[in-house]
Amino acid sequence: MNTAELIKLNCLLAKLTKSHQYTKTLKLFTQIQTSQHNLNLKPDQYTFSTTLTAAANLRDILTGAQLHAHVIRTGFKTYPHVSNTLLSLYAKTDNLVYVKRVFSEIMSPDVYSWTTFLSACTNLGEADYACQMLERIPERNEALSPVWNAVITGCVDNGYLDVALNVGKAYKVFQEAEENVCDEITYNAMIAGLVSLGRDEDAFVMFKNMLRVGLGPTERTFVSVMSSGPCHRGVIQVHSHAIKTGLNDFSSVGNAAMTMYSNCKDLQAVHMVFNTLEEKDRVSWNTIITSYAQVGLSKEAISAYMQMQHQGIEPDEFTIGSLLATLDSEMSIEMILAVVIKDGLISKTEVSNALISSLSKHNAIDEAYSIFTETNCKNSISWNSMICAFHLNGCSVHGLDLFSEMLVSGLPPDVFTLSIVLNICAGISDFRHGKEVHGYILKSHYFHETSLGNALIALYAKCGVLDWSLKVFNMMKFKDVVSWNSMISAYAQHGRGEEAVQCFESMQKSKGVKVQPDHTTFTVALTACSHAGLVNAGVEIFNSMVNEYGLEPGVDHFSCVVDLLGRAGYLDAVENVLKCGGFKVHSNVWWALFSSCASHGDLRLGRIVAGFLLEAEEDKASVYVVLANILADSGHWEEAEDVRKMMRSYGAVKQPGYSWIRS
Structure with a gap:
């Protein structure tokens, strides 16, 4: 056999494979096969290993199977690097059956064999099996670190984090026997996986463990930890650690730090990190623009956008979305629209969705609908944005019609769509359409969505069908x-x-997950007591708000209590509360008391309240009208007429009433 010629050809095959010229590798192997009799050449284990690598990278299962047959026939499958390449071939072509078969035929699997095999199992949906096989590894030492990394990374990347945590426990046991087996790859995979699940505290603990065992965090470590949820002192210390290690100079780490401070609403820190970045990429500019947008600094956001363009960095859909969220005029939106059309971003669905939302907030409903109709690839957000736009601009019927079009288009509505439509139906007391949407919810898998149940309760209450709400x-x-x-x-x-008060009490005694009343709970409960004249129950609820739940009463709560006591005729008690309360009384509270004065004919207190309202209110006509009515009801006709003359002298005009019903 011509050994020198075969070595030369093997080197050429390896060179082609390393340079990613896989097709040429397969063609050369075919030439070797066809000319082996003339040149006295026989492929060896290196020939097969290199050619199998090319077939695996091309995902060419047909050629790979043929090579596998050659390997079996020539007896080279016993060579570790050949069998390992076969494992890689079937793993890359998602053929788990053959991965298992090839692995079972390997007499003494090495680290590469175990890594490829277990990685294939986790990536192809058999994470539990991979963890079971992990226990069968005969010798455990730090050389097996890539095997553990493969399983843990595979579990995390494929959504099997709970399984990965089990592996983590096994790893803990393994550490007791052999320390320093975990490496940076393992920790990075676990931290990134925990962050993706919103388990930020666990991710931070994992980061501290990483430092404790003497492993240095990498660029990916800092990005994952600082990209987690709301910042706290510990995560800010992580940024300090990144600065000490010099990794803060990486754009990705700096961007993550900016995102972290942006979540804290610490604009000064965001600005500081941004200015220290030597190389600002698109993500850096998007983050600073978003940070300005979050706190309503539209001028600063636009200025940053102009600087971004001056640096030659083109905007993307995230840039445009952040800008549109902060613009405060239709003219500014139209300027951005021109940029979007010029840069060809209008074809991106995310951009058109953002434009629809922004235009609808500025009452440009026709322009929003025009963009919606011209959007080729509409997703659920597109439909939701347009339906919501109609709802916000008082075009409820158009919103319902568009919902019908969405159903006809074949795109199923999501929870947000159904919530919007139910709110539309509730707003116009459309019982028929609301009931139809309820039927759709019952047939779909959204039946147990709490938000939809809440919307249905409000809908039936607005439509006068309280039993259905219940x-x-x-x-x-x-x-x-x-x-x-x-x-x-x-x-x-x-x-x-009374039923409202009973419901409030049942809420406090609810079984299962304890639901704490909030400010809105007390507002609606006090309103119910006020309308039903339940003075004792209302006072008890108000006291429990302050004493039991430690909530600070707001304007609405004081208005309800004043209205409650005022309707029941306890005007002196209300007056004493307002005098001794030690707080600034909102005009809404004065109005509640003023209405009670009118109802009970309390002229003395009515004069006092009118004085406060005339100082605080722009709508003085309403104050004059109510005061004049109180005076007239008390028999002070001349004084009532004087008040009306005073009203006219100040130019205050009482708006005439009108009815929807035409004669």
């Missing part, structure tokens, strides 16, 4: 604070104050 409430599997607030409010709207 049925929906009782059928809900999970009730949050909004659920209870909606039901209490439904009772209040229908004048069922």
Whole structure:
């Protein structure tokens, strides 16, 4: 056999494979096969290994199977590098059956064999099996670190983090016997996986463990930890550690730090990190623009955008989305629209969706609908944005019509779509369409969505069908604070104050997950008491808000209490509370008391409240009208007429009433 010629050809095959010329590698192997009789050449284990690598990278399963047959026939499958390449071939072509078969035929699997095999199992959906096989590794030492990394990374990347945590426990046991087996790759995979699941505290603990065992964090480590949820002192210390190690100079680390400080609303820190970045990429500029947008600094956001363009960095859909979120005029949006059209970004669905939302917020509903109709690839966000736009601009019927079009288009509505449509139906008391949407929800897999149950409770309450609201409430599997607030409010709207109070009490005694009342809970409960004249219950609820739950009452709560006591005729008590309260009384509270003065004919207190309202209110006509009515009801006709003359002298005009019903 011509050994020198074969070595030469093997070197050429290796060179072609290393330079990613896989097709040429396969062609050369075919030439070797066809000319082996003339040149007295026989492929050896290196020939097969290199050619199998080319077939694996091309995902060419047909050629790979033929090579596998050659390997079996020539007896080279016993060579570790040949069998390992066969494992790689079937792993890359997603053929787990053959991966298992080839692995089972390897007499003494090495680290590469175990790594390829277990990685294939986790990537192809058999993470549990991979963890079981991991226990069968005969010798465990630090050389097996790539095997552990493969399993853990595969589990994390493929959504098997719970399984990965089991591996982590096994790793812990393994550490007791042999330290320093975990490396940076292992920790980075686990930290990134925990962050992706929102388990930020666990990710931070994993980071501290990484430092404890003497491993140095890498660029990926800092990016993962600082990209986690809301910042806290520990994560800020992580940024300090990145600065000490010099990794803060990497754009990706700096960008992550900016995102972290942006989540903290610490614009000064965001600006500081941005200015220290030597190389600012598109993500850097997008982050600073988004940070300005989050706090409503539209001028600064536009200025940063102009600087970004001056640096020669083209905007993308995220840049445009952040800019549109902060613009405060239709003219500014039209300027961005011109840029979007010029740069060809209008074809991106994310950009058109952002434009629809921004235009609708500035009452440019026709322009928003025009962009919607011209969007070729509409997703659920496109439909939701346009339906919501109609809803916000008072075009409820158009919103329902568009929802019907969405159903016809074949794109299924999501929870947000259904919530918007139910809110539209509730807003116009459209019982028929609301009931149809309810039927759709029952047929779909959204039946147990709490937000939809809450919307249905509000819908039926607005439509006057309180029994249906109660049925929906009782059928809900999970009730949050909004659920209870909606039901209490439904009772209040229908004048069922006692049932509202009972519902409030049931909320406090609810089984399962404890639901704490919030400010809205107390507002609707106090409103129910006020409308039903339940003075004692209202006072108890107000006291529990302050004493039991430690919530600070707001304007709405004081207005409800004043209205409650005022309606019941306890005007002197209300006056004493307002005098001794030690707080600034909002005009809404004065109006509640003023209405009670009118109802009970309390002229003395009415004069006092009118004085406060005339100082605070721009709508002085309403104050004069109510005061004049109080005076007239008390028999002070001349003084009532003087008040009306005073009203006219100040140019205040009482707006005439009107009715929807035409004669």
